[in-house]
Amino acid sequence: MSYHNPFTPPRKSATFDDYTLAEIRRAAATGIYDIRGAGTKRKVPHFDDLLFLGASISRYPLEGYREKCDTTVTLGTRFAKKPITLKTPITIAGMSFGALSGNAKEALGRGATLAGTSTTTGDGGMTDEERGHSQTLVYQYLPSRYGMNPKDLRRADAIEVVVGQGAKPGGGGMLLGQKISDRVANMRNLPKGIDQRSACRHPDWTGPDDLEIKILELREITDWEKPIYIKVGGARPYYDTALAVKAGADVVVLDGMQGGTAATQDVFIENVGMPTLACIRPAVQALQDLGMHRKVQLIVSGGIRSGADVAKALALGADAVAIGTAALVAIGDNDPKWESEYQALGTTAGAYDDWHEGKDPAGITTQDPELAKRLDPVAAGRRLANYLKVMTLEAQTIARACGKNHLHNLEPEDLCALTLEAAAMAQIPLAGTGWYPGKGGF
């Protein structure tokens, strides 16, 4: 009688999984790394790993729909003569005309304005459409200085000095030639069709001492009217926040690794930077150590999707949040209605991230006039406004349940953590305990 080994199914490596193998083959075939848009796709500890405790005998809740829960936030109270006040603490993050179509930028401006919040320019300058449709517009001051000019500085409502972003702390940008239309090229003083590299460092300052002098210059040019933000990627949030305060910022914008980009190497997006959840407490600690919490406002971005995320970010000490990817989804990015076209591009709705190629079926991350026409800026702006209002209502619902009459009254004590990782990163006790890693007395 012959002996047969029992069948064992083929076993694939956890280290060399199918995606990894495909990437190795792709690199070998093309000789180039993968460039894509959006933020990290890996699973990282996030706001989902925190829960609110709600009111109980020791504290009482506020009546939903009846008792007031304020959502306003004022930014730029430290030095600016004209701070900005927003109806909701959910702002729209910087995204460039160039990376996005003119219609998409207009939709963001319209939606933000309807919801009573601000929107932000990007690497490529300010367009008249964007200024015209945005009641409150933050003008980014970036290393490339594409389109930078004093008139736009003066017609902005705030200035955001961009040091880094969460998708790529320490990295510059790249707008590939296929998106460089005549108008984009003209705004950036570059020939049409070439790859536009955005520098990773500012050309005329290095380090916090120089930055302080640079901010003085921007304030002098704008007669000390405008709030000045400093945006950093989530890398060393305690020190970056402290140095931004030292350099004279009115507002610190802190972007975790879930924050999106228009185009960067996948290896950079997935392997550089820290999760948003891990960035907030060190930044707040820096502000508290300097006696500047609530005096210099903190805006947190990177993976904010719902009113619960907003409430959690604020409970951890942020003054406001910014959304980018979620805002694009709200206006129509990755909508399944374009599924057949996503499939023709070798992808599927929900996974499309080749934003740099300019072929976006939804007409958002493109400069192709025919594709761009697909996005109706009025309807898309309405969708964004709806989404912002829903998020604000959600955050209020949670705040009232915690007994808070302003979103800013949410506090770490209102939270518990579901995982040890989240407990450690957010310095929030593990659910059912009074302990988090790093805190003594286990």
Added chain:
Amino acid sequence: MNTSVQQESLESMRVFDLATTPLRELNSALHAIAPGANDTDFEVVNPRGSHSVAVGIDTPVTVEVKGSVGYYCAGMNDGGTVTVHGSAGPGVAENMMSGTVVIEGDASQYAGATGRGGLLVIKGNAASRCGISMKGIDIVVHGSIGHMSAFMGQSGHLVVLGDAGDALGDSLYEAKLFVRGAVKSLGADCVQKEMKPKHLKLLADLLEKAGVTDVKPDEFKRYGSARKLYNFNIDNADAY
């Protein structure tokens, strides 16, 4: 000029003594000038290395600075004529839109950075990264310039009567560079190019605008982009 006219001229000149007057007053007064106004002559004394002197000018004012200045003098100048009778710190005339800035002495790093128009004349030497990321500005340096000058220069002209340091024109786009002396080394994608008659004419005009009379255009060499790095190609990765 007769005495009475000279007196009138002196009286119409507004003098700001930065030893006793806050910087804010100077810049505020410069920004308050309405287009077409007559009282457009300013003098700044005792600048003592102050930063952000005469920044954000947006009318055709004239500013004479009697001494040396710190960072970002004449930053974002749009139409003014600023003369520094001394030396300038980092980032002089950064992001200039139009107008003229003249430095009688030397200039520190990043002179004319990201400038989009106008003319910057440096009568002494300029340090590293002169004309970094320039976007249309014309820069004429009577002396020499430091390393990494015109890095990622997009458009405009950099004219150097002396020598250039290491890595001139690294990652250059369409800015045109003219150097009369030695170039220590060229940066990635920057090459020497033929000086054609149209370039000699262009250079002659720039020298004239900058008040250079004792130097001829044919004494210069022209440098520009090889345009090999304009679109990413993995085979060029070793160039960086």
